[in-house]
Amino acid sequence: MKPNMASLLASTGVVTCALAVVALGIAAAGYDLSGAARAAVEGAVGSPFAVLSATLKRTAPFLMLGLAVAVAFRAGVLNIGAEGQFLAGAAAACAVGLFATPVLGRATLLLEIAAGMVAGACWAGIAALLKRRFAVAEVVSTLLLNFVAANVVAYLVRGPLQEPTGAYPQSSMLEPIARLPLLIDGQRLHAGFPIALILALATWWFFRSTAAGFRFRMTGSGRAAAASAGLINVNAVQMHALIASGAIAGLAGACEITGVTYVLYEGLSPGYGYTAIAVAMLGGLHPLAIVASATLFGALGAGADAMQRNAGVPAGFAVVAAALVVLGVLAIPRTLRLLRPAWPGRP
Amino acid sequence: MTAGGVALDLRGIHKRFGDTIALDGASLSVASGTLHALLGENGAGKTTLLDVAAGLTRPDGGALTINAQPVRGHTPADARSAGLSAVHQHFSLVPAMTVAENVALSSPGLFRTFSASDAAERVRAIATAAGFRIDPSALVANLPVAAQQRVEIIKALASDPAVLMLDEPTAALSPSEAADLFVWLRAFVDRGRTVVFITHRIREAMQNADVVTVLRSGRTVMTSAVRDTDESSVLTAILGEAPIRLHGTPTRNLGSAAAMTPVLVLRNSTVIDAGGVTRLSPLSLAVHAGEVLGVAGIDGGAQHALLRVLAGRRRPDSGTAELPTTIGFVPEDRLHDSIIAELSLVENLALRGAGKRHGRIRWSDLTNATRQAIRGFGVQARDEYAPASSLSGGNQQKFVLARELADSPAAFVAENPTRGLDVRAASDVLERIRSARDRGAAVVVYSSDLDELLSIADRIVVCFGSSVHETPLDAAVIGRAMVGAR
Numbered sequence: 001m002k003p004n005m006a007s008l009l010a011s012t013g014v015v016t017c018a019l020a021v022v023a024l025g026i027a028a029a030g031y032d033l034s035g036a037a038r039a040a041v042e043g044a045v046g047s048p049f050a051v052l053s054a055t056l057k058r059t060a061p062f063l064m065l066g067l068a069v070a071v072a073f074r075a076g077v078l079n080i081g082a083e084g085q086f087l088a089g090a091a092a093a094c095a096v097g098l099f100a101t102p103v104l105g106r107a108t109l110l111l112e113i114a115a116g117m118v119a120g121a122c123w124a125g126i127a128a129l130l131k132r133r134f135a136v137a138e139v140v141s142t143l144l145l146n147f148v149a150a151n152v153v154a155y156l157v158r159g160p161l162q163e164p165t166g167a168y169p170q171s172s173m174l175e176p177i178a179r180l181p182l183l184i185d186g187q188r189l190h191a192g193f194p195i196a197l198i199l200a201l202a203t204w205w206f207f208r209s210t211a212a213g214f215r216f217r218m219t220g221s222g223r224a225a226a227a228s229a230g231l232i233n234v235n236a237v238q239m240h241a242l243i244a245s246g247a248i249a250g251l252a253g254a255c256e257i258t259g260v261t262y263v264l265y266e267g268l269s270p271g272y273g274y275t276a277i278a279v280a281m282l283g284g285l286h287p288l289a290i291v292a293s294a295t296l297f298g299a300l301g302a303g304a305d306a307m308q309r310n311a312g313v314p315a316g317f318a319v320v321a322a323a324l325v326v327l328g329v330l331a332i333p334r335t336l337r338l339l340r341p342a343w344p345g346r347p
Numbered sequence: 348m349t350a351g352g353v354a355l356d357l358r359g360i361h362k363r364f365g366d367t368i369a370l371d372g373a374s375l376s377v378a379s380g381t382l383h384a385l386l387g388e389n390g391a392g393k394t395t396l397l398d399v400a401a402g403l404t405r406p407d408g409g410a411l412t413i414n415a416q417p418v419r420g421h422t423p424a425d426a427r428s429a430g431l432s433a434v435h436q437h438f439s440l441v442p443a444m445t446v447a448e449n450v451a452l453s454s455p456g457l458f459r460t461f462s463a464s465d466a467a468e469r470v471r472a473i474a475t476a477a478g479f480r481i482d483p484s485a486l487v488a489n490l491p492v493a494a495q496q497r498v499e500i501i502k503a504l505a506s507d508p509a510v511l512m513l514d515e516p517t518a519a520l521s522p523s524e525a526a527d528l529f530v531w532l533r534a535f536v537d538r539g540r541t542v543v544f545i546t547h548r549i550r551e552a553m554q555n556a557d558v559v560t561v562l563r564s565g566r567t568v569m570t571s572a573v574r575d576t577d578e579s580s581v582l583t584a585i586l587g588e589a590p591i592r593l594h595g596t597p598t599r600n601l602g603s604a605a606a607m608t609p610v611l612v613l614r615n616s617t618v619i620d621a622g623g624v625t626r627l628s629p630l631s632l633a634v635h636a637g638e639v640l641g642v643a644g645i646d647g648g649a650q651h652a653l654l655r656v657l658a659g660r661r662r663p664d665s666g667t668a669e670l671p672t673t674i675g676f677v678p679e680d681r682l683h684d685s686i687i688a689e690l691s692l693v694e695n696l697a698l699r700g701a702g703k704r705h706g707r708i709r710w711s712d713l714t715n716a717t718r719q720a721i722r723g724f725g726v727q728a729r730d731e732y733a734p735a736s737s738l739s740g741g742n743q744q745k746f747v748l749a750r751e752l753a754d755s756p757a758a759f760v761a762e763n764p765t766r767g768l769d770v771r772a773a774s775d776v777l778e779r780i781r782s783a784r785d786r787g788a789a790v791v792v793y794s795s796d797l798d799e800l801l802s803i804a805d806r807i808v809v810c811f812g813s814s815v816h817e818t819p820l821d822a823a824v825i826g827r828a829m830v831g832a833r
Contacts, residue, residue: 209707209708209710210706210707210708211701211704211705211706211707211708214694214697214701214704214708215701215702218687218694218698218701221687221689221690222686222687222688222690224683224684225683225684225685225686225687225698226687226698226701228660228676228678228684228685229676229678229684229685229686229698229699230698230699230700230701230702231659231660231700231701231702231703232701232702233702
């Protein structure tokens, strides 16, 4: 991968402009801009705690979900349902963790992860089936399934998975042995982060070096030519891409619940699955570039939280910044997007 | 010819794309009320010159005058308001919209009070005046290529232009459709309008145009009234050297043992499309090793389905097709079905066989194979990493041919393989197909150019409607069969 200088500058420009516009908004709303900026920077990168327990902790779900979106988009499947697949994965991992820990002990963790991936894949599989059988556009079905998933979680935490006292709409806490290990004492960074990094490398290798990854890319770049010249079964490829994308999003959900929250509750995802679309697009759908854009979004989220906590500026400004970044990325010409994917067979 | 003024004048036009010089001081002067042909090899700059006139490309230097008015702006709207419309070789139609909607889309000013019936009436009026029969409410996606082109022409006519430019207007037409088009173009010119058309077919230019202009390497090398020149002078101007023969003669391979081995075998094969229309009636057919089966047929006939069945790209809906495992296929719509424009040549080469490849991809092997294909077939490209879109049409086609013939497939199917190519590239392509036949491949070629078909085919089948019949190698018989007369 060779980031080209012009594209790097264009993307940096977009991010800078977005932040500048948000800064203007913060100032115009009557907040102390320098105080807010200081709080945000300190909260995102100001200390080891900020980096490890705030920024990188958030980077993990952004990275995994960004990869999930990229896998589908690369194959020409517009999976807008990472959010729902994330929730399905989290709920399945939680259920397994609650019921299997007494029996399986340490091995539960593996089963939780597996259950999360299977649940995410199945949730995406519903959309894949609807597409295959009834030609339902996946943009619509995956989006709508997000709301179904949110409601299923709402039901689970008031019904089968509710904590025993019945006082709160949430599950019991996972046992410590059923959680992802923390990487550093006293920090909240968990094993999900290295898993996400490995996943990024694996996805990059998959697209770069495997025949199946090549089929994904060809199907996404030119469906008709892929079918006619490549004799690729493009319908099957797109189904596989959607299901794989769901499995990755489910993995993200499982990691979030076993690594961060330890309980299932309704607001588990503050829209991670939607932000992931921005993450993937800023990264030009390239797995390694998505590592960079996920980190940026992780820092943005951490900074926004700190800004709200310490300077009283609503974190919603960060949402605006994220949205501006996406609009900015769409506005720059294709050839100048960040870290334009350079696959083998390209200079 | 009316002795009017100069309808279109391009003078000393320069245009460079990156390292490529597309136009190097080209000039084109077209008298009002004439039918003017623009000829040249692939990459000679014909299309770029048309794009400059039509306001699609901003020239680096030079002057443009339409109807004696200097044109300063370089947008399609500037050109159109100056009275010039262009019909491009590659269609820009919205398949999911009707004919009327497509016309309305391209000329919003004419349909200010747009309603479906208004537009349909308006389009019907333009079409009738143009002598085209077309249903304004038909979905473009359902129209055959020739009808889609008519929609493009109607779009251009909607602004009532004084000058009409067409980029290879007959490339997609059957001979009789092409003849009809020229009858109409002549009538258009006789009403005082002016037409410039790009073509590769010298004979077509000589038979239909009043004046020919030849471009070579971005420069104008010849402008002459047709009556003052002849085919071989034009050919010399195009090629810049001693002319090569236009069409080779078929060298029969019959009599060798290989010629008796059937390679592609259809038994009672039929094709029925998604709408339930029969595209190929029950057909039994064998194509043998070492022969070229020529397929003729007018637009909308069975040839589309027949070629895809023979190429293993479509399973017959009934009956059987016995085919070898690897078949080279060159479909007509290169940029849609054959290559992916934004990807590199290496990736496009890797596309062949992508459906069956397992495990890891060996990029170094594929890069070498691409280099070989580029060299072996004389493809002009910056290097193997150049995007396919950076190649001229002829070079794209050579690349596709190189890819599809690289593994010496037992069978090779080509659909209008020389469409849009200049004489030299076309002759190259036909020579490659002949050599594939000579090494024992079973070859099927569809061409809308009957002369070309007769120059390469050992046997001919003619498609009419959904049926396919074998005919002798006789242009008159084939021509009658193409229109359904027995």
